[in-house]
Amino acid sequence: MDKNNYKNFLRDEQNLLPENLSWDKVESGIQTKLDLLEASSKKAFWRRIRSFAFLLFGLLISACLINQCYFNKNNSSKKSTEVLNQNHSTIAEKNIQENTDSPSKKTKILQLEESQKEQTSLAQTDRKNSLSSQTKTNIKKKEAKTFLPNSISTQTIKINKNYSTNRIAQSPIDKFNIKEANESVSGISKFNENQSNQDLVEKNTLNKEISNIKSASPISTLLHFIPTKNKHLGLSGAGPFIKKEAFHPKWSFGLSSGVIFWNPGFEGQMIGQHKAQSEKALVSHGTHFNLSFLLNDKWEISSGLSFANRNSRLEFSGVKDTTVAVDRVVTLVNPDTGNQVGQQSMNLDASAQIYRNLIHHNNYQQWSVPLYLSRNWRSNKRLNLKTGAGIEYAFFGNAKGVTLNLLQGETSVWPSRIKEDDFTLSNRVSVLGNIELEYQLRSKILIKTTIQGSRSISNLDTRIGETFLPSSLYLSAGLTYRL
Amino acid sequence: MLDQSIIKLCVRKDRKAFQQCYEACAPYVYSIVKQYIQNVEERKDVMQEVFAHIFNSIEKFNEKKASFKTWISRITINQTINHIKKNKKHSFLITLHPEIEHYEEEQQLAFDQINKAVFKKVLNKMPTGYRTIFLLYHVDGYAHGEISSILNINEQTSRSQLSRALKWLRKHYKEQLKAISYG
Numbered sequence: 315m316d317k318n319n320y321k322n323f324l325r326d327e328q329n330l331l332p333e334n335l336s337w338d339k340v341e342s343g344i345q346t347k348l349d350l351l352e353a354s355s356k357k358a359f360w361r362r363i364r365s366f367a368f369l370l371f372g373l374l375i376s377a378c379l380i381n382q383c384y385f386n387k388n389n390s391s392k393k394s395t396e397v398l399n400q401n402h403s404t405i406a407e408k409n410i411q412e413n414t415d416s417p418s419k420k421t422k423i424l425q426l427e428e429s430q431k432e433q434t435s436l437a438q439t440d441r442k443n444s445l446s447s448q449t450k451t452n453i454k455k456k457e458a459k460t461f462l463p464n465s466i467s468t469q470t471i472k473i474n475k476n477y478s479t480n481r482i483a484q485s486p487i488d489k490f491n492i493k494e495a496n497e498s499v500s501g502i503s504k505f506n507e508n509q510s511n512q513d514l515v516e517k518n519t520l521n522k523e524i525s526n527i528k529s530a531s532p533i534s535t536l537l538h539f540i541p542t543k544n545k546h547l548g549l550s551g552a553g554p555f556i557k558k559e560a561f562h563p564k565w566s567f568g569l570s571s572g573v574i575f576w577n578p579g580f581e582g583q584m585i586g587q588h589k590a591q592s593e594k595a596l597v598s599h600g601t602h603f604n605l606s607f608l609l610n611d612k613w614e615i616s617s618g619l620s621f622a623n624r625n626s627r628l629e630f631s632g633v634k635d636t637t638v639a640v641d642r643v644v645t646l647v648n649p650d651t652g653n654q655v656g657q658q659s660m661n662l663d664a665s666a667q668i669y670r671n672l673i674h675h676n677n678y679q680q681w682s683v684p685l686y687l688s689r690n691w692r693s694n695k696r697l698n699l700k701t702g703a704g705i706e707y708a709f710f711g712n713a714k715g716v717t718l719n720l721l722q723g724e725t726s727v728w729p730s731r732i733k734e735d736d737f738t739l740s741n742r743v744s745v746l747g748n749i750e751l752e753y754q755l756r757s758k759i760l761i762k763t764t765i766q767g768s769r770s771i772s773n774l775d776t777r778i779g780e781t782f783l784p785s786s787l788y789l790s791a792g793l794t795y796r797l
Numbered sequence: 798m799l800d801q802s803i804i805k806l807c808v809r810k811d812r813k814a815f816q817q818c819y820e821a822c823a824p825y826v827y828s829i830v831k832q833y834i835q836n837v838e839e840r841k842d843v844m845q846e847v848f849a850h851i852f853n854s855i856e857k858f859n860e861k862k863a864s865f866k867t868w869i870s871r872i873t874i875n876q877t878i879n880h881i882k883k884n885k886k887h888s889f890l891i892t893l894h895p896e897i898e899h900y901e902e903e904q905q906l907a908f909d910q911i912n913k914a915v916f917k918k919v920l921n922k923m924p925t926g927y928r929t930i931f932l933l934y935h936v937d938g939y940a941h942g943e944i945s946s947i948l949n950i951n952e953q954t955s956r957s958q959l960s961r962a963l964k965w966l967r968k969h970y971k972e973q974l975k976a977i978s979y980g
Contacts, residue, residue, distance in 0.1 A: 330824065331823050331827055335844055340841065340848070343842075351849055
């Protein structure tokens with residue numbers, strides 16, 4: 315069946331609207347529903363913006379967390395490798411000392427005897443105090459065992475000092491050859507195997523020697539062999555030569571642009587209260603140029619030039635009572651003759667109400683110089699999160715729009731600079747805080763997204779009792795170039 | 798249906814233009830609404846909802862995509878269906894059978910032979926669910942796929958419901974005719 319038949323049949327008739335559906339009777343209902351729809355669409359818009367802001371913030375936080383976790387993992391693995399290297403190098407050095415520094419067995423024996431004498435005297439003192447039943451050997455064991463870890467840790471510090479300060483300057487590398495290094499490796503295994511008291515005492519003595527050698531020691535040069543030792547020890551990871559990342563360029567400049575969500579912050583007894591009800595902020599836009607200087611790898615100071623173009627919608631409905639005075643002169647004419655008989659003056663006062671509905675878009679432009687300090691929370695090769703706080707000085711403002719004059723029940727247009735009116739946008743200070751996420755595209759070019767919140771601390775309204783303290787949230791994206 | 802100039806004024810939220818638009822379109826909108834909604838008070842409410850939506854979204858109207866009449870009828874049908882959905886007392890599925898019923902296109906009424914007055918009367922008595930699907934398919938020209946998405950039902954359900962609606966319509970139409978001839 316042709317569907318149009320039904321359609322024509324059911325809808326071709328000239329429908330007359332019932333009485334209850336005339337415009338007069340449905341107008342208010344439609345208007346109410348229309349207002350609800352507009353309100354809900356506005357709410358939906360702000361909900362979208364809010365969710366977008368939350369999403370952006372969530373992304374920033376998650377990027378930061380991921381980055382932080384990655385960094386920590388990397389860092390801790392580096393640190394553990396370094397510690398391992400240091401410990402093993404310490405052990406290796408001791409063994410090398412055993413193999414190289416002790417010139418002859420005789421000397422070694424002499425040293426051993428000396429140390430035994432020392433230990434014996436110590437043991438005797440102890441025996442006097444409390445340990446009468448303990449043998450000489452046991453005392454030696456105890457002391458050797460307790461002394462050894464301390465000596466290793468002390469040694470580690472010293473070796474590190476040597477490494478960092480005298481690695482090249484005082485390194486008699488030529489004194490050592492690969493054979494010696496291999497001997498040192500074999501010494502490591504020896505060290506692990508030999509746990510006898512005698513050896514411990516011997517090492518104790520050697521530790522003392524090492525600690526006496528200090529910075530002038532050729533031990534530092536042995537670090538050159540550590541990668542080889544690591545292999546033998548079954549250690550993986552980087553060697554001790556972990557270069558700290560080079561400090562990046564100090565100067566950078568950036569350009570960003572984005573949207574501004576703002577609140578005019580009108581308050582007051584007269585105008586402000588009414589403006590707060592009738593003037594609503596619209597989504598606006600801004601552009602920001604910044605020049606940054608890195609104080610160190612964490613702190614950065616920035617300044618630049620900001621332009622903000624803020625819009626608002628003024629919707630005003632007002633009623634004004636007015637009285638119209640009418641002066642009339644009535645001429646009396648004789649209807650029969652047509653002659654003028656006389657004149658009569660009449661004064662009539664007519665009262666009336668003037669309704670004014672106004673919808674207007676106001677526009678506030680502001681040029682300002684921000685100055686803020688930022689903290690770099692993470693800086694690896696790609697991602698960097700910054701948080702900052704500072705102040706902003708507005709040096710020039712311009713506005714166009716309509717202002718309310720409630721005393722006269724009217725509005726007046728001010729097309730020129732706002733400073734000629736009752737409030738001014740220039741010479742004002744705001745506080746600001748921002749979160750910025752940078753991603754390095756190239757070696758010198760970075761893209762960035764910024765969330766910046768600001769609040770004016772200077773009242774922009776010069777009238778007594780009136781307040782105009784705009785606050786804004788600026789979401790932007792842009793580029794940074796490192797010089 | 799409506800001058801482009803009035804539409805432009807409506808976009809600017811001009812009250813007079815709203816009135817002109819309403820007066821021009823309301824009869825057509827009402828002809829759609831009254832077929833879907835039987836309650837007179839509900840019709841008024843739906844009419845207001847439809848025009849509120851029209852005025853709110855008139856800036857989105859694109860004459861290149863569809864005529865104003867088509868655009869209005871779409872909004873009307875959507876709002877009417879939404880209104881029916883809101884009223885929980887109506888159910889689109891009058892009887893629920895798990896099996897898919899077989900239906901035939903020949904079950905439809907022979908249009909040329911029907912008594913239009915009787916048909917309208919029977920249509921007004923038709924259960925809301927049947928009537929909605931019948932109107933959507935046979936009057937407003939929606940396909941089963943579209944109906945299923947509008948009413949949030951299965952496409953096969955839409956087909957079976959339409960089949961049942963036609964059965965119901967034929968049965969009651971015949972009964973009504975008998976009643977008239979004997980009466």
